[in-house]
Amino acid sequence: MTTQQLRPIVSVFPIKGKVKTIKQVPLPSVFSAPIRPDVVRFVHTNMAKNNRQAHAVSTTAGEQTSATSWGTGRAVARIPRVKGSGTGRSGQAAFGNMCRGGRMYAPKKVWRKWHRKINTNQKRYAVCSAIAATAVTPLVMSRGHRVNKLPELPLVVSDQLQSLTKTRQAVKFLKFIGAYRDVEKVIRTKKTRVGQGKYRNRRHVLRKGPMVVYARNLGIKKAFRNIPGVETASVYTLNLLKLAPGSQMGRFIIWTESAFKLLEDIYGSWEKPSKFKSGFYLPRPVMVNTDVERIIKSDQVQTVLRNRRPRSRKYGKKIQRADPYEDMSVMVKLNPYYKTKLQKQKELEEKNKKERKEIVDKSRKEYEDWLYFSEEEEEEEEEEEEEGSDEDREIEVLSDEN
Amino acid sequence: MSKQVPETIKKQKKRSFNSKEVKQEKNEKRMKLLKEIQEKAYKRAEKYEKEYLDQEQKLKELKQKALKEGSFYREPEPKLAFIIRIRGIVGVPPKPRKILQLLRLRRIYSGVFIRLNKSSLRMLHFIDPYVTWGYPDVETVRALIYKRGHARVNHQRKIIDSNEMIYDKLQKYDIVCMEDLVHEIYTVGKNFKHANSFLWAFKLKPPVGGFSTVKKSFVNKGEHGNREQYINTLVKKMI
Numbered sequence: 143m144t145t146q147q148l149r150p151i152v153s154v155f156p157i158k159g160k161v162k163t164i165k166q167v168p169l170p171s172v173f174s175a176p177i178r179p180d181v182v183r184f185v186h187t188n189m190a191k192n193n194r195q196a197h198a199v200s201t202t203a204g205e206q207t208s209a210t211s212w213g214t215g216r217a218v219a220r221i222p223r224v225k226g227s228g229t230g231r232s233g234q235a236a237f238g239n240m241c242r243g244g245r246m247y248a249p250k251k252v253w254r255k256w257h258r259k260i261n262t263n264q265k266r267y268a269v270c271s272a273i274a275a276t277a278v279t280p281l282v283m284s285r286g287h288r289v290n291k292l293p294e295l296p297l298v299v300s301d302q303l304q305s306l307t308k309t310r311q312a313v314k315f316l317k318f319i320g321a322y323r324d325v326e327k328v329i330r331t332k333k334t335r336v337g338q339g340k341y342r343n344r345r346h347v348l349r350k351g352p353m354v355v356y357a358r359n360l361g362i363k364k365a366f367r368n369i370p371g372v373e374t375a376s377v378y379t380l381n382l383l384k385l386a387p388g389s390q391m392g393r394f395i396i397w398t399e400s401a402f403k404l405l406e407d408i409y410g411s412w413e414k415p416s417k418f419k420s421g422f423y424l425p426r427p428v429m430v431n432t433d434v435e436r437i438i439k440s441d442q443v444q445t446v447l448r449n450r451r452p453r454s455r456k457y458g459k460k461i462q463r464a465d466p467y468e469d470m471s472v473m474v475k476l477n478p479y480y481k482t483k484l485q486k487q488k489e490l491e492e493k494n495k496k497e498r499k500e501i502v503d504k505s506r507k508e509y510e511d512w513l514y515f516s517e518e519e520e521e522e523e524e525e526e527e528e529e530g531s532d533e534d535r536e537i538e539v540l541s542d543e544n
Numbered sequence: 545m546s547k548q549v550p551e552t553i554k555k556q557k558k559r560s561f562n563s564k565e566v567k568q569e570k571n572e573k574r575m576k577l578l579k580e581i582q583e584k585a586y587k588r589a590e591k592y593e594k595e596y597l598d599q600e601q602k603l604k605e606l607k608q609k610a611l612k613e614g615s616f617y618r619e620p621e622p623k624l625a626f627i628i629r630i631r632g633i634v635g636v637p638p639k640p641r642k643i644l645q646l647l648r649l650r651r652i653y654s655g656v657f658i659r660l661n662k663s664s665l666r667m668l669h670f671i672d673p674y675v676t677w678g679y680p681d682v683e684t685v686r687a688l689i690y691k692r693g694h695a696r697v698n699h700q701r702k703i704i705d706s707n708e709m710i711y712d713k714l715q716k717y718d719i720v721c722m723e724d725l726v727h728e729i730y731t732v733g734k735n736f737k738h739a740n741s742f743l744w745a746f747k748l749k750p751p752v753g754g755f756s757t758v759k760k761s762f763v764n765k766g767e768h769g770n771r772e773q774y775i776n777t778l779v780k781k782m783i
Contacts, residue, residue, distance in 0.1 A: 436552075439552045439555075439556065441555065445559070461702060462703075463703060466690045466691065472705075475705075475706060476721075477585065477690075477722050477723055478582050478586040479586045479589030479723070480589070
């Protein structure tokens with residue numbers, strides 16, 4: 143919203159001849175007003191209540207009896223009952239909303255609040271939104287208008303349109319400009335109203351066709367009056383109920399050139415107030431740049447963000463591992479020294495084994511030597527037994543053992 | 545027709561700390577670190593093996609020396625105990641219940657290491673009927689930590705599957721590998737508290753061969769209370 147705003151250009155088309163641009167006009171600021179369906183819905187629902195006529199139930203309905211309750215003890219409900227006798231009506235229940243011929247619950251009164259006050263600024267906001275929406279092709283299409291064959295949206299035509307007087311001319315123009323398809327839709331879908339409105343002077347239901355907005359009525363009103371679905375409106379008095387029928391934005395509007403230009407004066411802009419609505423500036427959007435994705439991805443934002451915290455996938459999943467006392471690879475991963483330790487233990491064991499073996503062998507050898515020796519000595523003894531005493535020999539043998 | 549890459553994606557890639565180059569760099573750093581950790585682990589394991597053997601040897605020598613002199617060698621009082629909760633959670637009075645909670649013995653057959661000092665001995669006194677405890681030796685400590693050791697990581701219980709896990713949490717206490725952890729626990733070092741709280745309470749299995757009677761104390765041919773060195777055989781049955 144700079145002070146010097148570049149406004150886009152819209153083509154102005156003639157009303158007959160060839161469909162080509164005869165002039166170009168800048169797009170009024172209204173068409174850049176924020177499109178707020180919530181505001182439009184609120185204003186529309188309340189505005190639509192304003193053309194209601196009061197209705198109520200008769201004040202005396204159901205009360206025109208002198209019924210009294212019979213009280214208890216008569217084996218009947220305690221509801222007031224019609225007095226008297228000699229007629230079917232006597233003894234019947236009366237007055238209650240549950241009774242046949244009784245008064246309704248909470249009888250409707252004419253002093254019900256039929257109309258709604260809406261803040262002027264809200265009303266204007268809604269109208270600005272609705273006008274802005276008429277330039278958005280997807281919105282117009284989604285509202286149901288047949289706008290495929292139009293040369294441009296918003297559709298602006300020369301002021302000569304305002305001077306048309308004959309319906310034939312008007313239809314010819316609509317066909318020329320490509321808007322007649324919308325009218326055809328209206329004609330095709332004219333139906334008898336569903337419900338009781340059909341015998342309350344609201345027999346037929348029509349779709350909404352194009353709306354023709356003019357600056358000066360030089361016959362245009364009467365020219366378009368009889369074409370089904372087509373409505374005309376003065377640009378000075380644009381009605382939200384017509385711009386967004388059913389609070390659905392995106393009415394198909396055909397602007398005349400002067401009407402189109404007047405929009406800038408009627409609704410003003412963000413810098414200049416409206417000339418016709420005192421103190422009114424166009425509503426400001428909450429966000430200037432609504433492309434949130436773009437904002438987030440922009441350099442200005444991304445460079446200031448902290449780094450994304452890394453998901454600790456290391457410890458994220460449930461880790462399974464084998465028992466290190468059964469699986470050597472797991473053991474070695476946890477204790478790289480383990481294999482060496484086992485080796486060393488093994489070596490130590492073998493060393494001990496060897497030493498033990500040596501000691502055992504040594505003592506065994508000694509024992510065997512002694513045994514061998516003693517065998518020899520015994521033989522010698524046996525030989526010498528005949529000769530001498532054994533006592534000395536035995537002592538000798540003992541000393542050897544030691 | 546070449547693939548058109550949107551401007552925003554190009555910028556994102558350049559900016560992203562997840563880009564290929566950054567990832568590669570990180571990976572290399574990590575690999576280097578892992579290698580360092582494993583080397584340290586090797587050296588320290590070697591050192592500790594020697595230390596444990598020396599300790600044993602020293603103890604033997606002192607005992608022999610004392611015997612020779614005709615006196616006794618009084619061994620230093622144990623610094624480390626392993627407690628196993630052997631009673632369930634039903635019908636526990638408030639004081640023992642609170643103490644069991646404080647010691648992280650919240651379920652039956654859960655086990656924790658605890659350093660023994662006057663305060664903790666007092667605590668153990670209160671919970672004697674609900675636990676059995678004793679003085680674990682190196683092999684028991686090792687078996688517990690290797691086989692049933694789970695770390696408390698991000699408020700989660702994760703099995704210790706690599707030294708990296710230990711390094712990440714306990715590097716500032718100079719504990720980088722399993723053997724470091726075992727050593728810190730067994731010798732009740734300066735950072736015993738941190739090493740112990742790194743470990744989730746051990747969840748053991750009911751003992752193979754069963755208990756005699758948990759209602760009686762160990763001294764009275766039951767199971768609860770202090771069973772000194774016989775905790776080692778029990779842990780073997782429960783691990």
